[in-house]
Amino acid sequence: MIVAVGEKSVDFPLLKAKTSTEKVTDISYEITPFDTNKESYNITNAKKIYGEDTPLKDVQLSKIIPLRDDNNRSVSGENRAVKIDIHTAYLFDRLKGINAQHKKRFLVLDLSLENLLKAQKVVVLEDGSKHPSSWLNKSNDSYKTIEAIPTYKIPNLKRHLFVRVNNEHEIPFESITWALEKPLVEVDEYQLLVEPKTKKEGVLAFVVPNQPIKSLSLHLYDTAYGHLDIPIIGKLKRTRQEIEKLPQKGFTKLGENFALKIESEVLQEQIGETKAKEEAIFNILDITLESKVNALLKIDPTKRIFLKIQSKKGDYIIPTHPITTALPMGLYKNIALTPGSKN
Numbered sequence: 001m002i003v004a005v006g007e008k009s010v011d012f013p014l015l016k017a018k019t020s021t022e023k024v025t026d027i028s029y030e031i032t033p034f035d036t037n038k039e040s041y042n043i044t045n046a047k048k049i050y051g052e053d054t055p056l057k058d059v060q061l062s063k064i065i066p067l068r069d070d071n072n073r074s075v076s077g078e079n080r081a082v083k084i085d086i087h088t089a090y091l092f093d094r095l096k097g098i099n100a101q102h103k104k105r106f107l108v109l110d111l112s113l114e115n116l117l118k119a120q121k122v123v124v125l126e127d128g129s130k131h132p133s134s135w136l137n138k139s140n141d142s143y144k145t146i147e148a149i150p151t152y153k154i155p156n157l158k159r160h161l162f163v164r165v166n167n168e169h170e171i172p173f174e175s176i177t178w179a180l181e182k183p184l185v186e187v188d189e190y191q192l193l194v195e196p197k198t199k200k201e202g203v204l205a206f207v208v209p210n211q212p213i214k215s216l217s218l219h220l221y222d223t224a225y226g227h228l229d230i231p232i233i234g235k236l237k238r239t240r241q242e243i244e245k246l247p248q249k250g251f252t253k254l255g256e257n258f259a260l261k262i263e264s265e266v267l268q269e270q271i272g273e274t275k276a277k278e279e280a281i282f283n284i285l286d287i288t289l290e291s292k293v294n295a296l297l298k299i300d301p302t303k304r305i306f307l308k309i310q311s312k313k314g315d316y317i318i319p320t321h322p323i324t325t326a327l328p329m330g331l332y333k334n335i336a337l338t339p340g341s342k343n
Helices: 044-049 175-178 322-324
Strands: 060-068 075-078 082-094 104-116 122-125 130-132 143-147 152-154 163-164 192-196 199-209 214-219 230-233 252-254 258-268 284-292 297-299 306-309 314-319 333-339
Touching: 044 082, 075 230, 082 122, 082 214, 082 230, 104 192, 104 214, 163 199, 175 199, 192 199
Parallel strands: none
Antiparallel strands: 060 082, 075 082, 082 104, 104 199, 122 130, 122 143, 152 192, 163 214, 214 230, 252 258, 258 284, 297 333, 306 314
């Protein structure tokens, strides 16, 4: 088997006469053992990512980027509840027998999460889940309260964890993650739980532009314990999307079940790679929902949240746009609020 890697554009010289010949020196080749240092297609990478897939046929690994700081430690960041270590970044042109989209490639991050929460009073609900008692707005007398370290929970990785390439828009993980050998989340699962005194390890796959990476960063959006921005490669020019802050107001109570608070608003002609229609614009509202009930509260934003715009021709009632799913913490699909929680 012969494997040729590389490409070059060569201009062949014109023949001066029918009998003349020209020696072409621009093309050359060298025969070397395949993957001499075993740095790419090896057992370690196979166990985490592509398994028994055939190199070059089913999987094409273009680059491995070990991530270490000046003290030879993994690139990491933390908020008040969780520490994230990013060990290695991989770039694939083909993964699990699938080519990336046009002018795209796969980025796979090998990472681990550690629960940093301290022991505290937690409320144990009927399903066994534990929540900080301070999150509840009402008396805890009707609950079972114990001293323990709460489980750190990311309710939906698609809405809370993103990468940003070359300081452009946020990119969520792709479903091909579930086909890998050691995904960070289980198949068809978006929720991530990090138990006390343990590390949650695995890989996440993203589809990113096929262009030189001058900067790469990981972003966790967490309203309870603080947002987290981790520069992986290069410099981070901005952290969370800068949007105009509105005057601080209290929560507006919407019935007995939950309250809503508008934090900020911004108008944009484009979200990610999607542009608004002609003579239209995206109106982005940053809102906080707070549960007021002592049970799991399920809400469908597409049926419960609308934007009302008054005009001389009457009121326009505008539903939530599907592009909301491309935004960090975008409220579009069904969500479930635990007692005292905020989203």
